[in-house]
Amino acid sequence: MPETTVADLLAELAALEEPKVRAVNEKHGDDHGVNLTKLRAVAKRLKTQQDLARELWRTGDSAARLLALLICKPKAFERDELDAMLRQARTPKVQDWLVNYVVKKNPHAEELRQVWFADPDPMVASAGWALTAERVVKDPDGLDLPGLLDRIEADMKDAPERLQWAMNTCLAQIGIAHPEYRARALDIGERLEVLKDYPTAPGCTSPFAPIWIAEMVRRQG
Numbered sequence: 205m206p207e208t209t210v211a212d213l214l215a216e217l218a219a220l221e222e223p224k225v226r227a228v229n230e231k232h233g234d235d236h237g238v239n240l241t242k243l244r245a246v247a248k249r250l251k252t253q254q255d256l257a258r259e260l261w262r263t264g265d266s267a268a269r270l271l272a273l274l275i276c277k278p279k280a281f282e283r284d285e286l287d288a289m290l291r292q293a294r295t296p297k298v299q300d301w302l303v304n305y306v307v308k309k310n311p312h313a314e315e316l317r318q319v320w321f322a323d324p325d326p327m328v329a330s331a332g333w334a335l336t337a338e339r340v341v342k343d344p345d346g347l348d349l350p351g352l353l354d355r356i357e358a359d360m361k362d363a364p365e366r367l368q369w370a371m372n373t374c375l376a377q378i379g380i381a382h383p384e385y386r387a388r389a390l391d392i393g394e395r396l397e398v399l400k401d402y403p404t405a406p407g408c409t410s411p412f413a414p415i416w417i418a419e420m421v422r423r424q425g
Contacts, residue, residue: 247274333370
């Protein structure tokens with residue numbers, strides 16, 4: 205069986221392009237039109253191929269990068285490599301998958317969290333906040349939760365969209381996972397009103413922190 209080349213895969217992804225999917229994605233800042241179920245089917249066929257993943261990433265094509273993130277070995281990346289990849293990932297879906305599917309599983313995740321959290325680029329900082337929100341829930345020891353709430357209170361209202369969303373997630377997770385800070389988290393959310401009017405589909409929980417916190421706490425019983 206002949207080896208699959210990057211050129212073959214780019215052609216295959218181009219053939220899977222759907223104008224309607226691209227139109228929806230572009231509203232969210234993404235620049236590809238490949239149905240993600242079909243993309244995952246391609247990844248399942250390819251299985252794990254780290255070298256091919258690196259080649260796909262280097263094309264700069266968003267669909268190819270998403271495919272790369274599905275077939276790579278998360279633990280095989282060096283710290284500086286992931287740092288460079290994040291700074292190259294300028295669309296929301298590529299950044300989300302890079303952080304959630306790769307960085308969170310990499311041994312350098314905590315070091316990168318600290319570097320990105322303090323970065324002046326809001327896109328990079330949003331990844332640091334996303335990793336911090338994960339730690340708030342799973343490994344809060346050593347985190348300064350009151351300090352995080354101070355930052356959120358001061359900066360979230362006027363933060364760029366991606367950074368604002370990540371800070372809001374962190375706020376909600378503090379309120380959900382840490383009862384001792386819940387009243388303050390609810391108060392910050394109520395006063396700042398970030399994402400209060402965000403359109404939410406039936407059956408889904410609003411990202412507005414006070415509603416999100418209350419619903420998750422209710423489910424915990």
